Amino acid sequence: MATLQDIARLTGVSVSTVSRVLNGQTGLSISDDIKERIFEAAEQLNYRVKTRRRSIGRQKIRQVAVIGWFNEERDLRIPYYSLIRHGIELECRNLGMDGSSLHFEWSDSIRTYSYFMDYDGIIVIGPNQDAIEYFLDKDKRVVFIDCSPNPHRYYAVLPDLAHGTRQAVEHLIRLGYTSIGYLGGANEAEFALPRYRTFRQCLEERGLYRSEFVILEGDWTVSTGYAMAQRCLKEGRVAQAYLIGNDPMAIGAFNAFLDAGLRIPEDVAIVGFDDILEMVAYVRPPLTTVRTPAMMVGRLAANLLLNGLCDDSPPFTITVPTQLVIRESCGYTLKNGHNIQRE
Numbered sequence: 001m002a003t004l005q006d007i008a009r010l011t012g013v014s015v016s017t018v019s020r021v022l023n024g025q026t027g028l029s030i031s032d033d034i035k036e037r038i039f040e041a042a043e044q045l046n047y048r049v050k051t052r053r054r055s056i057g058r059q060k061i062r063q064v065a066v067i068g069w070f071n072e073e074r075d076l077r078i079p080y081y082s083l084i085r086h087g088i089e090l091e092c093r094n095l096g097m098d099g100s101s102l103h104f105e106w107s108d109s110i111r112t113y114s115y116f117m118d119y120d121g122i123i124v125i126g127p128n129q130d131a132i133e134y135f136l137d138k139d140k141r142v143v144f145i146d147c148s149p150n151p152h153r154y155y156a157v158l159p160d161l162a163h164g165t166r167q168a169v170e171h172l173i174r175l176g177y178t179s180i181g182y183l184g185g186a187n188e189a190e191f192a193l194p195r196y197r198t199f200r201q202c203l204e205e206r207g208l209y210r211s212e213f214v215i216l217e218g219d220w221t222v223s224t225g226y227a228m229a230q231r232c233l234k235e236g237r238v239a240q241a242y243l244i245g246n247d248p249m250a251i252g253a254f255n256a257f258l259d260a261g262l263r264i265p266e267d268v269a270i271v272g273f274d275d276i277l278e279m280v281a282y283v284r285p286p287l288t289t290v291r292t293p294a295m296m297v298g299r300l301a302a303n304l305l306l307n308g309l310c311d312d313s314p315p316f317t318i319t320v321p322t323q324l325v326i327r328e329s330c331g332y333t334l335k336n337g338h339n340i341q342r343e
Contacts, residue, residue: 002042002045002046002047003047004018004019004022004047006045006047007022007038007041007042007045007047010041010044010045011034011037011038011041012037013034013037013038017030017034017038018038021034021035021038021039022038022039022042022047032160032163032321035321036321036322036323039293039296039320039321040291040293040323042296043293043295043296063097063118063119063120063121064088064092064097064119064120064121064122064123064302064305065119065121065122065123066085066088066122066123066125067122067123067124067125068081068085068124068125068126077221077222077248078220078221078246078248079247079248079274079276079277079294080220080246080274080276080292080294081125081126081294083276083294083295083298084125084145084294084295084297084298084301085125085298086295086298087294087295087296087297087298087299087301087302088123088298088299088301088302089298090295090298090299091298091299091302091303092302095302095303095306097120097121097302097306120141121141121142121143121305121306121308122135122141122142122143122305123142123143123144123145123301123302123305124142124143124144124145124147125145125146126145126146126147132144132147132149141305141308142154142155143155143156143157143301143304143305143308144156144157145157145158145297145298145301146158146159148317151315151316151317152314152315153315154308154315155301155304155305155307155308155315155316155317156304156315156317156318157297157300157301157304157317157318157320158317158318158319158320159292159293159294159297159319159320159322160319160320160321160322161193161194161195161198161273161290161292161322162194162195162197162198163321163322164273164290164291164292164322164323164324165194165195165198165199165202165243165273165290166198166202167290167322167323167324168243168271168273168288168290168324169198169199169202169203169243170202171271171288171324171326171330171332172241172243172269172271172330173202173206173208175241175269175330175331175332177239177240177241177269177331178208178240179208179210179213179239179240179241180203180208180213180239180240180241180242180243181210181213181214181215181232181238181239181241181242181243182195182196182199182200182213182214182215182216182242182243182244182245183214183215183218183225183228183229183242183243183244183245183249183253184196184214184215184216184218184244184245184249185216185218185219185220185245186216186217186218186219187216188216188245195243195245195273196214196216196245199243200214210239212237213232213237213239213242215228215231215232218245218249220245220246220248220249221248221249221252222248222249222251222252223252224249224252225244225248225249225250225251225252225253225254225256226252226253226255226256227252227256228249228252228253229252229253229256229257230256230260233256233257233260238257238262238268239268240268240269241265241268241269241270241271241330241331242268242269242270242271243271243273244270244271244272244273245273246272246273246274247272247273247274247275247276247277247280247287247289248277249272250270250271250272250273250280250287250289251272251277251279251280251283251287253270254270254283254287254329257270264285264329265285265328265329265330265331266331269329269330269331270287270288270329270330271287271288271289271290271324271329271330272287272288272289272290273289273290273292274289274290274291274292274294275289275290275291275292275325276292276294280327281327283329285327285328285329286327286328286329287327287329288324288325288326288327288328288329288330288332289324289325289327290322290323290324290325291322291323291324291325292320292322293320296320297320300318300320304318
């Protein structure tokens with residue numbers, strides 16, 4: 001079993017620094033780069049966060065309900081969410097909680113709080129506005145993933161999507177692209193989600209934002225990525241480069257552009273999001289993407305839930321670093337370190 005010392009050796013930082021980052025201590029003067037290295041090493045070594053059990057008392061945690069956007073079939077098509085769930089299940093089992101009944105889709109049929117009374121804790125995945133509003137008035141046995149609606153009352157785990165998005169957009173700008181599009185989820189503008197919000201902000205700061213290169217109609221699957229790229233082609237408004245909300249949609253768009261006879265990245269550059277699918281490093285050209293440690297997000301959420309049930313300390317939010325992984329689909333040649341020359 002991996003230890004804090006193992007992570008410290010791998011990252012070259014002190015054991016105390018590793019401990020403070022993984023336990024979500026706030027107010028740390030630790031750089032994002034060091035945090036990224038620590039979380040990556042923890043995931044690589046399959047480190048299990050040790051949870052304090054001293055104040056459990058009579059409240060034994062047995063079952064956890066996980067509320068998400070999608071049913072189980074859809075979950076399997078969106079690796080980011082399925083890996084978060086997998087991380088939750090692994091950590092629940094490690095902590096002695098029941099991981100056998102963890103899958104729920106938010107629907108009218110479960111919108112009564114009595115439905116959850118048999119569960120000792122609840123994890124809400126994703127910015128589902130109905131679920132957020134529903135649980136905001138309930139007790140503190142709730143941890144949110146991907147949103148933090150009330151940080152003074154609830155624990156939350158947030159991938160730093162804004163940081164990863166800014167890295168990606170600024171990288172494309174440095175490569176010389178002046179028309180940059182975004183293909184994303186149907187609910188991104190409505191909920192002001194970090195990817196689209198930060199994408200737009202970065203380009204508006206430089207006078208480069210153009211709404212005609214933005215489509216927010218995806219459901220995070222390969223097929224809708226393909227369909228959105230086809231729409232760009234049909235309407236004759238293809239940007240020089242695209243940031244795409246997740247890797248499955250990026251793969252779909254990737255293939256739509258190739259099927260239309262365009263070259264990647266010479267004719268259109270692509271950057272995805274998540275770096276979860278192994279295939280993204282092996283498509284031709286390999287996909288540039290923003291890495292999000294989804295399994296670690298799930299494991300941290302399970303730990304926060306246990307701490308929230310067992311401790312009297314106030315809730316807090318853990319922000320998990322993301323990192324741009326530069327491959328060739330963005331127009332950057334790793335082999336010789338030079339930009340691809342654009343016509």
